[in-house]
Amino acid sequence: MYSLVSQSKLESYNVLIVGVNDDSIALAEALSTSKNQNFNLAGFISFRKDHQRIKILGKPIIKYGSKFYDRIAPMKITGIIIAGSQLSITQKNELVDKALSNNLKIFNVPEITQWTDKEDVTSKIKEIQIEDLLERDSIHLDDSQISSYLKNRNVLITGGAGSIGSEIVRQVSTYKPDCILILDQAESPLYDLELELKEDFPEVHYEVILADVRCRERLQQVFEAHNISVVFHAAAYKHVPMIEKNPKEAVAVNILGTVNLADLSAQYNVDRFVMVSTDKAVNPTNVMGASKRAAEIYVQALQQKDNVTTKFITTRFGNVLGSNGSVIPYFKRQIENGGPVTVTHPDIIRFFMTIPEACQLVLQAGTMGNGGEIFVFDMGKPVRIMDLAERMIKLSGFKPYEDIDIKIIGLRPGEKLYEELLSDSSTTLPTHHKKIMIAKDKALDHQTVLIHVEEISNAAISENDVYIVSKIKQLVPEFISKNSVFELLDKKVNL
Template sequence: MTQPSIPPTSNSPASHPVYRAHQFQKFAIDLALWTLAAVLAYVFRKPSALTESSFGLNVLVYFLISGVIMAVLSSYYGLYRQTWRRIGVPDLLVLLRAVLLATLGGLAMAFLLYGYLDLPRSVPLMTGVLGLLLMGGVRLLSRVLHERVPKGQASGQRRVLIVGAGDAGTLIAREMLRHPESKMRPVGFVDDAPDKHGTSVMGLPIFGSVDTLPEVVRREDVQQVLIAVPSADGTFVRRVVDLAKDTGVSYRIIPGVFEILSGHVTLGQIRDVNLEDLLRRPPVELNTAEIADYLRGRTVMVTGAGGSIGSEIVRQIVPFGPARVVLVGRGEGSLFAIQQELRRLAPALPQTALIGDVRDQDRMRQIFAEQRPQVVFHAAAHKHVPLMEAAPSEAILNNVIGTRNVVQMCLEYGVERLVNISTDKAVNPTSVMGASKRMAEKTVSAGAARAQPGQALVSVRFGNVLGSRGSVVPTFMAQIRQGGPVTVTHPEMTRYFMTIPEAARLVLQAGGLAENGRVYVLNMGQPVKIADLAEDVIRLSGARDIEVVYSGVRPGEKLYEELLTSSEGTDATTHSEIFSARLEQVDPQGLDRDIAVLEQAAHAGDFGVIRRELDRIIPENKFGSLG
């Protein structure tokens, strides 16, 4: 049985005198309607009783007893706290329970008073039916009146066509009808489900499939298309955007599936379609229990905490209940920014922000000795291919030597888990940056071979990150703001893409899988042509007549990226979208010697030795190739 709701505290809005008076009014209306139902039931059942002298006494006794029963049940179920103008099926089910119990109480009374009171046993049953109709009808009427658009207000409102006639579309249509001040008026739906075509939702027609959108827009004078399919992948969103763009109307989207399931969709959450919505695969979701197990109550360190990925990792760690967060970074501006944001996100969470360079082994030893982290996310790295091609020493010192230092400190200070962030550019590398990240993966694997029981050192390999500082998207947007053109290096260049939050989620999930020495790879779907991505950015910006020009492949770049080398296979993991690469065995002593040679060449600025050694250590590299 549904339990009574907790009464409001003295400090809550429900304790306000006006609110309490409003509740009393609803309580009184319910009792009046129930009384009317009892009188009508008695009269319908025994019309002749109107002329009998005992009629008044019978009705009075029945009303008093049934009224007391309904008053008790109304209080128990909190019927007077229901918001009538937003009444829904769950509220009506609560009302139905109360009426059923009141009806049973009336039947019991009819049996107990049989012989003493002229009360046919059908009267309580009829009272229940009439009471449910009256009390439920008043609630539904209140909602209908609230959602009715007053005459004169329909003019001046944007006519909105909703894509998707499911729960999300229904919720947002209802919000529009409730709030005419939003200046949005739903005209109907389009939906690809054939069984919905020709039907209606909330009195609004479902015109047909999504492919009929242009025809519906013209016929119904639609001014805006709203995508209300939270589970839709990028291909579907792209299809709707293209259809809307062809008709010349604006297009927007509602939040994701979690907001829909929680019922928190509001008109204020409608937003423009962004690049993440156009990803050609569904975003990867998390096994939150697996992540919570290794983060809760731990001291968690993030290197490169001020960067795009590092800062997002910090944000996503917070809900899993770490005991403390240690932020390590070289750039004081970006580190200060994420520190301040973390204080706003989780003011009670202990945190420490430390300036430190992973290349400085002494500084790393000092930080690890003082902070004693139990989980480390290593996000500090140089990632820009052309810049590292011009400065190989920096790539070696930051990506290889820095990773070696972090691995060594994790081993020395008994860190439980290290998650190193790698890249698809480490596979068959054609650039110094990619080769340096491949060396970082090898360094983590060599460290894993030296790990103690209970320690796990892993790497995570993923593609380009939309919106990160090294992504092409900010460059495209800057070029569009300047009036174009948008530059793409080659018409056939493709890349795998993911969002910043998705990349951070993968890192956290890999920490939960954490089989020592593994490299985890995300199933990233189909690669995206950079030229297509440029067109998407231009389309979403609303710009017109922006030209895409091809500037030529830059040093170190590949036409396409790979997630695995030819010698690597994959093993399944407990997460359906994450795989484990089967790497070649690493000789830790031999790798130490190789890194020492690279370190010496980097300090000496000897680019020739660096390239020669990388070529020897990584035989699958493709320096000088375009892929």
């Protein structure tokens, strides 16, 4: 039964194509000449109420509405193909939900501009994925502003081989930098990215640097050897349960790694330092989120120092689709293995954003900061993880709780039911970009923060996890542990 997912390409579908525009017609013509007969075109779907034509290419046009499925019942339709990006995200979600409830397969095909003459168009037709339904409408970017601080500059990207860092590399590549320095400690992903970039951006000069943000001396060599103008700091440990068990590593990478990079950026007069943070830094309940909040605090405090010319900018956003450790690939593996799909709590919700969307906003925020700001991204509506699991099971061709079960396993250490993007004490200011706001978290004095950071660093030498976390809580007093062994520290404070 579970082989249906992988064998879907061998099946034949009687399909309708969404839309009556150029992409839809081009797809229909390509299907008619394709050697692969997996898809038999039965007609078109129109979302336009004022559409007058009855047929295109001899195939009927069916208007989408309340009686749509009654109209197509005699046609024995088994699939629907969405051509290009002509539907809004709301329309796409409505279409998919109703199609799934009527046991139809849904397929995507990219816009005609992404086809090549050598390819059979059927190779471009893919079953729709959950990521396609969680996307949001396209973001407007001010390319001229972004280009003004990236063109002909040396740009350092830490964590450059990771899911976020590598996408920042790709997007920065389009703005004609003088050189992109890609720094990461992961050897194999760094090599794979280098091969990809040589093929996709042969005109851009890259330097791949195998290094660890924990090593200040190695980082200093990098800053000394290159006239770096912009730093995108994406290197971090981010897996909540793993970091809850290893707070020493959170200190070494998320806190002290950021201190190393921020200090060197100030020392070498880098123009802009843009840090990637997380919504888990707001009122943190776990070590990972608290360590990222500590990094935010340090970067903001450093901005207050005299004679610092670097503009330090922080960006906060929620979960990204398809990132390493994300819930979506985890659910996909469970579904492929026949289930059950495991959810930690029936009411848990999360904000989601695509990796390209998040990185676009990171680049845009880099143009907007005057220094010391924490920019918060509009993450849209939260997603209930139970709904996500049920939908992914349906998209795979199965019935939730019948073919594949969903099992509640309990919240993990440090896990919240929901994430916040703004702390309770913050005020939010709008910017000229509707998807980016400023969280006015109060900046602390640099000397005060430095004392806390030194205490945290010294504690990390002790190998005593409770002692390490106690020092983090002193710098981040809003850090209240949940479902964790470190809750005892909060009880002591409250006594």
